[in-house]
Amino acid sequence: IAVARGGSGGSHKLYAGGFEVALDDFDDLLVMDDRVYRDLPIELRTLSVRERFPEIFAWLDLLDTNVIVVIVLMIIVAIINMTSALLIIILERTTMIGVLKALGASNGAIRRIFLIDAAYILGTGILLGDLLGIGLCLLQRTTGLVTLPIESYYVNAVPVLLDPVAIGLLNAGTLLVCVAALVLPSALVSRIAPARAIRFE
Template sequence: MKFTLFIARRVIRQENRSFSGLIIIIARLAIALSLAVMIVATAMVSGFRETISDKIYGFWGHVNISRQSLRSSFDDLPMPVDSAFLNWAGQKPDIAAVQVYARKAGMLKTRTDLEGVIVKGVSSDFYSDSFRKYMVGGELPAFDGDQPAGDMVLSRSIAQRMQLEVGDSAVLYFIDQDESGLFNQRYRKLRIAGIYNTGLEEFDKMFVLADIRHIRRLNDWGPQEVGGYEIFANRTDLILPVYEEVAREADPFWEVQSVYELIPGIFDWLNLQRINERIIIILMLVVALINMVTSLLILILERTTMIGTLKALGANNRSVRSIFLVQAAYIIVWGMVIGDAIGLSLCYLQQAFGIIRLPEESYYVSVAPVSIHYGSIILLNIATLAVSLLFLLIPSALVSRLHPVKTLRFS
């Protein structure tokens, strides 16, 4: 082994003095650019998944409980507040919060505009920590007063379409059908206390936040009736375990859904991004491997005289192959160091300055998000080195086909 390393070091020192020096530079750049692209792709896909998932979690929670129903309607059916269930959930270390809600379809009217909306009523237990970061104007009203709060929160898209600002007032109209079949109209005039923007247009264009007590009165519910529960886990990796626990504990007449079941379309789209990420990684690995295989073949062919001399002096094929594999590992490691520096620098620049901008209506974010996971980067480096060296065993086998007599005769 000492002999192999000694020869490999001598060869590496002389690499810039021959034609192979240019080939080695190209090989390093190929490794560096391939790894940099893999790092950026992984960071951006992770950023997309985490940012968009967080928006959905903030709006819907991690686990949703509602009353079982065969009807398709935006209006929730009433269910009683279950104190025993709330006490059970409060004692679970994996559950961060439980909030009640109720939804009701209505129309938002100003002097000049009319728009259909869904009012989501929330109570004093509203988990505002997950929603507050999406506020772009005003503030969240307090829902813990003795009387129903006279405020509501609109999305930015609704406010812009209806030309409303914080402090303005608008009227919410609701139409219900009574037992005799007659339609009754009720309304609530509320002040706009805040404006939010999640970037999820299918939600932003419909939902208005208000006090749940308005919906209770409009639906003639009791003070202890709600439309459902939204449960927040302490960490996203606990969502499915919490869902399974809640499903076992829940009343048999309740419908328990994880957020992945509640809104499958967006999560399916996010999972497709993982496939794109894998395709990019595979393509970049193929590019790096082709360059390294070509470079190693050139290095071997350029050193045929040295190979013949070493074999004539008694070196076996394994030792000679090891010399070139050590040289290849040196090229790969240097390329990875450069690639890590380029990839991480690009990620940090995007985090700091938001260089890449996106249409929010198509991608749910206005700036391409980046999430750097150093564990993933280490795995990418290990995989790149291991796969490259494994594939380089094939061209290095050319050493065994070079006979010392022939190589020395034509040198």
């Protein structure tokens, strides 16, 4: 693009105050900013979108922090609920545990049974949550059900990004963390005596 520089009395169309460079991947912002800066003459400079609109990105970073806090709180609630559910299941199956121990089953094998049962419950809950959440996101993407004032946000509806990798990692991480947290409560199995458990009502 040829741009005239200097002179006077010419049309404003012959001059440019700057050029905008669009990126396909926002993660490349710092690298490309440095690369463009190194290729420019010394009297010119670069200004990234982060440097131009720092308040917007500070607000977005705050939103990211809120998302992390909400996810951590939800995982803690899930761990507490699953711990309670696992303890109830173990107490309801006390007689079965006594019979299995009398037949020679080890504490570890019985604990694995209850952990697998808990993982199944967790997996079912995660799957149902995914179906509901992804369904609502697709509804928002196609209909723009939740709107925004365009004067303030420059968009007229809440934008939605569905990242399959992020969803998969979040599901797997939640499942692993919750199951790992249930290992300690499952130790209650080892404290159940077979003779007393068989007579338990």
